[in-house]
Amino acid sequence: MSFSEQLRKEADHIFEACYNHPFVRGIADGTLGKEQLIHYVKQDFEYLNAIIQAYALGISKCTNREDMVMFNTSISFVLNSEVHPHNNFCHVAGVKFEDLQGFPLAPTAQHYTRHMLNVGRSGTLGETIAVVLPCPYIYLYIGDRIIEEFQPDQSHPFYDWITFYGGQEDPRMNLYLKRLDQLAEEASEQERTKMKEHFMLSCQLEYLFFDMAYTLQDWPVQKERVAVVE
Ligand SMILES: Cc1ncc(C[n+]2csc(CCO)c2C)c(N)n1
Numbered sequence: 001m002s003f004s005e006q007l008r009k010e011a012d013h014i015f016e017a018c019y020n021h022p023f024v025r026g027i028a029d030g031t032l033g034k035e036q037l038i039h040y041v042k043q044d045f046e047y048l049n050a051i052i053q054a055y056a057l058g059i060s061k062c063t064n065r066e067d068m069v070m071f072n073t074s075i076s077f078v079l080n081s082e083v084h085p086h087n088n089f090c091h092v093a094g095v096k097f098e099d100l101q102g103f104p105l106a107p108t109a110q111h112y113t114r115h116m117l118n119v120g121r122s123g124t125l126g127e128t129i130a131v132v133l134p135c136p137y138i139y140l141y142i143g144d145r146i147i148e149e150f151q152p153d154q155s156h157p158f159y160d161w162i163t164f165y166g167g168q169e170d171p172r173m174n175l176y177l178k179r180l181d182q183l184a185e186e187a188s189e190q191e192r193t194k195m196k197e198h199f200m201l202s203c204q205l206e207y208l209f210f211d212m213a214y215t216l217q218d219w220p221v222q223k224e225r226v227a228v229v230e
Pocket residue numbers: 044047051074077078082134135136137139140172206209
């Protein structure tokens with residue numbers, strides 16, 4: 001079994017839990033609420049900014065053009081194409097995408113973005129690939145499973161979201177998996193352990209991200225003290 005197959009197997013219960021999360025079930029059956037859609041897009045806009053930066057940190061570690069192209073393609077994809085699923089959510093929620101940008105990070109989004117950026121800053125190339133991989137991997141899985149189970153057509157409110165992520169081979173992800181396997185072979189046992197830990201934590205944070213959106217998670221204590229009127 002290759003290193004990437006081992007990671008996928010170890011994370012299988014988390015992929016499964018993501019698919020069964022009420023946020024994802026709400027996408028699948030078209031019942032997800034407006035507030036949840038809005039909270040997700042606000043947080044995900046900031047999350048995407050961070051993953052672009054993590055890909056850029058990946059580029060800073062590359063020693064060949066092929067690896068640079070791999071990260072660069074992902075950056076272009078997020079900048080140019082990832083607006084489609086967000087627009088789908090905004091359309092259903094009846095809000096403008098431009099009005100959901102620049103909001104402060106909720107605890108889980110803070111955790112996930114710092115995790116990617118910390119590994120991007122202090123980890124190896126292999127560790128950086130491991131930390132960003134669950135993002136496309138879990139969404140491809142979820143999209144595929146929804147299509148398989150629900151066979152949505154264009155009348156489904158989240159048809160664009162579902163078909164954007166599912167139903168297609170993602171050639172970029174296969175490239176990342178192949179490169180991860182090569183780097184894992186050259187890596188020490190200690191580095192391989194770190195790669196696995198970063199991958200597993202990102203998988204857990206993917207689950208929590210859905211949970212954050214579903215529960216409208218925010219900081220439990222107000223950030224600013226309310227002025228006391230004497
Ligand atoms: C929290 C969170 N996780 C994953 C995605 C999905 N996604 C983001 S970037 C990208 C392409 C990477 O090449 C994919 C599939 C998301 N939107 N938000």
